Amino acid sequence: MIPANSSTASLLRPDESTDWLHMDPWRVLRIQSEFVDGFGALAELGPAVSVFGSARMPADSPDYEAARRMGGLIASRGIAVITGGGPGVMEAANRGAAEAGGKSVGLGIELPHEQGINDYVNLGMSFRYFFVRKLMFVKYSSGIIVCPGGFGTLDEMFEVLTLVQTHKVASMPVALYGAEYWRGLFDWLNGPVRGHGMISGVDPRLVTITDDVDEAVSVATGAIGR
Numbered sequence: 742m743i744p745a746n747s748s749t750a751s752l753l754r755p756d757e758s759t760d761w762l763h764m765d766p767w768r769v770l771r772i773q774s775e776f777v778d779g780f781g782a783l784a785e786l787g788p789a790v791s792v793f794g795s796a797r798m799p800a801d802s803p804d805y806e807a808a809r810r811m812g813g814l815i816a817s818r819g820i821a822v823i824t825g826g827g828p829g830v831m832e833a834a835n836r837g838a839a840e841a842g843g844k845s846v847g848l849g850i851e852l853p854h855e856q857g858i859n860d861y862v863n864l865g866m867s868f869r870y871f872f873v874r875k876l877m878f879v880k881y882s883s884g885i886i887v888c889p890g891g892f893g894t895l896d897e898m899f900e901v902l903t904l905v906q907t908h909k910v911a912s913m914p915v916a917l918y919g920a921e922y923w924r925g926l927f928d929w930l931n932g933p934v935r936g937h938g939m940i941s942g943v944d945p946r947l948v949t950i951t952d953d954v955d956e957a958v959s960v961a962t963g964a965i966g967r
């Protein structure tokens with residue numbers, strides 16, 4: 742006999758409310774399916790670099806143009822460009838990669854009122870969960886470029902730096918583009934944060950801060966083909 746309140750019983754009553762589908766045990770299966778879809782889509786991607794940066798960067802800004810150049814340079818080395826698939830810096834990097842005839846990957850996120858994946862992505866998928874998507878960036882990238890950005894960008898950067906510093910990721914070159922933009926944060930980390938003993942100082946080998954697009958690309962692609 743099937744207990745009246747079991748999942749099987751619920752499945753056999755499709756005409757009733759499906760609220761139960763949003764309960765945690767079922768959510769686990771949805772999360773699992775996002776991992777399976779992501780691993781399946783990216784398994785044969787080959788070498789790749791992720792570019793993070795603001796979703797709000799206007800298309801006429803120097804940083805947009807820099808990210809577009811980065812995308813082109815990375816693609817011209819036969820390396821895929823991975824972004825969050827959205828507007829701003831993500832669009833710029835995807836645009837550069839697509840214009841260079843390369844692989845332009847967009848790992849989008851389902852957000853209310855968002856227009857979806859940008860037009861320059863030629864391999865795209867959308868995620869419901871930020872944490873699943875964040876794992877995809879790290880798992881399939883051999884280097885990272887971080888352009889100026891806000892909470893989303895900072896979250897992605899610190900995720901990578903935490904994984905590198907705790908040796909969960911063996912080696913991941915990280916280039917921070919925009920010295921003036923990043924200086925304040927790193928002065929704070931090396932000042933008060935270090936002064937309070939919360940870190941032992943930012944290992945200079947962990948990140949390269951630069952204003953040079955070519956250097957950012959060289960750093961981020963430096964571990965590929967070694």
Ligand SMILES: C/C(=C\CNc1ncnc2c1ncn2[C@@H]1O[C@H](COP(=O)(O)O)[C@@H](O)[C@H]1O)CO
Binds near residue numbers: 849852894895
């Ligand atoms: C707020 C706006 C668009 C939001 N759309 C996004 N689409 C895809 N990925 C996004 C989006 N917003 C944030 N991200 C991720 O975080 C990083 C950018 O965040 P920030 O807060 O803008 O720095 C980026 O790398 C994405 O992975 C405007 O229309």
